[in-house]
Amino acid sequence: VSSEMPVSGDPAGIFELIEVVGNGTYGQVYKVCADHCSSCLFIFSKFKLGDEEDEIKLEINMLKTHSHHRNIATYYGAFVKKSPAGQDDQLWLVMEFCGAGSVTDLLKKTKGSCLKEDWIAYICREVLRGLLHLHSHHVIHRDIKGQNVLLTENAEIKLVDFGVSAQLDRTIGRRNTFIGTPYWMAPEVIACDENPDSTYDYRVSRLLYISE
Structure with a gap:
């Protein structure tokens, strides 16, 4: 870098x-x-x-x-x-500037109601596209959460806050470090076990769960 x-x-x-x-x-x-x-x-x-x-x-x-x-x-x-x-x-x-705020902001505006299924699917697809792009360039974003998924006024989904990202080819021996927001972490990460790429499944699933 x-x-x-x-x-x-x-x-x-x-x-x-x-x-x-x-x-x-x-x-x-x-x-x-x-x-x-x-x-x-x-x-x-x-x-x-x-x-x-x-x-x-x-x-x-x-x-x-x-x-x-x-x-x-x-x-x-x-x-x-x-x-x-x-x-x-x-x-x-x-x-x-992402004028529509974060996914967390969007959920607060629903006042306890669920997002529609097509909206949840859209958010999931766009987040995964962003993560796929990062992975294809050997980068992991280690703090995927509602606050770090933003929406523009045209409803485009944007990932932000790379402050705790890891460069895969530089940190291959340090990916087990305890970094991120605990509420959004997979249990095996909190337990300081192996921190595999599959922990993305947990974080994205949690993002979808709170949207329901």
Whole structure:
């Protein structure tokens, strides 16, 4: 994986902050618009470049490589904002804005009702297409959950948050590590047993189960 980092710069002169929309693996996530185009909406993820710098570099390069796929949120670029001496520099990632929220948000809006079967099937198909693309490039996304499956306003399904992904050909001996969100983990992973690719079956099945 390349260690290339974004160019230095202050995004404040290019984008206008609209609101905080959530939190990613390493920092807060904002909805922003471009100064030259008020209808062009993006997501800013702001990180401190501290101890996690190597992991953040890995996520950036994964995004650069894979965000062209229809089921991966599009990556547009990044800025490193220099901080005063003694403080960590800030990294701002610019990503596609998925205006319909996450699958978790969608379920909350149903207020206890079930999603229709065709919607559940559609979400499952699109998530699996995204995972198949990642696997074909030797990447596993180790935190598949409702919050990391987003929908655009056109109902396109997008996977996000590669902060805990693993590069298969680099981490073949470390895939048994305890990484991810416990609620969404297969029992064998929580028990620190082998962490096979089949644990995807559990996480996607759980995503479908909570949708019913």
